[in-house]
Amino acid sequence: MHLGVQYWISHYGYIGVFFILLIENLGVPFPAETTLVLSGIEWTKGAFAFLPLLVAASLGNIFGSTAAYGIGYFLGRPIVMRIARFVGIKEQKWAKAEGTFAKYRGFVVLFGKFIAGIRVLVPYLAGIERMPFLTFSLFNAISALVWVVAFTTLGRFAGVAWSHYHRVMHQYLVPGLIALAVLVALYVALKRRYRQA
Numbered sequence: 001m002h003l004g005v006q007y008w009i010s011h012y013g014y015i016g017v018f019f020i021l022l023i024e025n026l027g028v029p030f031p032a033e034t035t036l037v038l039s040g041i042e043w044t045k046g047a048f049a050f051l052p053l054l055v056a057a058s059l060g061n062i063f064g065s066t067a068a069y070g071i072g073y074f075l076g077r078p079i080v081m082r083i084a085r086f087v088g089i090k091e092q093k094w095a096k097a098e099g100t101f102a103k104y105r106g107f108v109v110l111f112g113k114f115i116a117g118i119r120v121l122v123p124y125l126a127g128i129e130r131m132p133f134l135t136f137s138l139f140n141a142i143s144a145l146v147w148v149v150a151f152t153t154l155g156r157f158a159g160v161a162w163s164h165y166h167r168v169m170h171q172y173l174v175p176g177l178i179a180l181a182v183l184v185a186l187y188v189a190l191k192r193r194y195r196q197a
Contacts, residue, residue: 005035009042014052018060025064027083027120032061033151040155054148061113061144062137065123069136072127080124089121101125109139113147 008016017039024030036057042048072080084094097118101108105126112122126136 005031005038009035009038010047014048014056017053018056021057021060022064022067025061025068025120025123027068032119033116036148036151037155037158040152041158042155043152044156050152053152054145057148057152058141058144061148062141065140065144066137068120068123069127069131069133069140072124073130073133074127077128080128083124084121089117093117094121097121097125098129101129105129105131106135106139109136110143113143114150 005020008020010016012019017035020030020035021032024032024035039048039053039057043050043053071083081091081094101122108118108122109126109131112118123136123140
């Protein structure tokens with residue numbers, strides 16, 4: 001399977017974004033924030049429209065989180081620990097995440113998406129700890145929408161800035177380099193003349 005984010009976005013569009021965000025929440029090492037930022041840049045270029053992008057990305061994340069919640073809820077800690085080891089999450093990190101989750105359940109579900117290593121653990125923990133499904137689903141959906149909007153908007157601004165920067169550079173790069181070369185040549189010539197005098 002080809003794991004390049006750009007490949008999935010350019011070849012599969014909204015479905016690629018949905019798929020990446022779905023499987024990333026199950027522990028497959030896809031860079032979700034990078035996917036959203038690149039999707040925002042593609043939105044700038046007209047390859048994506050905002051509303052379908054928002055829906056595809058949010059639903060991918062929500063479905064992936066819900067599947068992880070179900071695994072934690074129905075299969076429990078031993079199975080989840082096997083998955084965690086498979087994706088490189090060590091026992092100490094898991095124990096620390098469990099302690100934090102026990103104290104701040106709602107807060108962790110709402111804000112955990114913004115922390116890459118934690119985002120994957122949270123839905124599993126919510127299932128294992130028997131967080132009520134409706135509460136989890138509500139917090140998870142709100143968090144997914146905010147997270148997707150934040151990173152796609154960041155990508156949009158990055159795309160707009162790059163487009164402007166690239167155009168300005170393209171327009172002024174050659175004249176700027178010529179002017180710089182002339183100034184350097186004048187400086188060298190004046191310095192030589194000063195030394196000879």
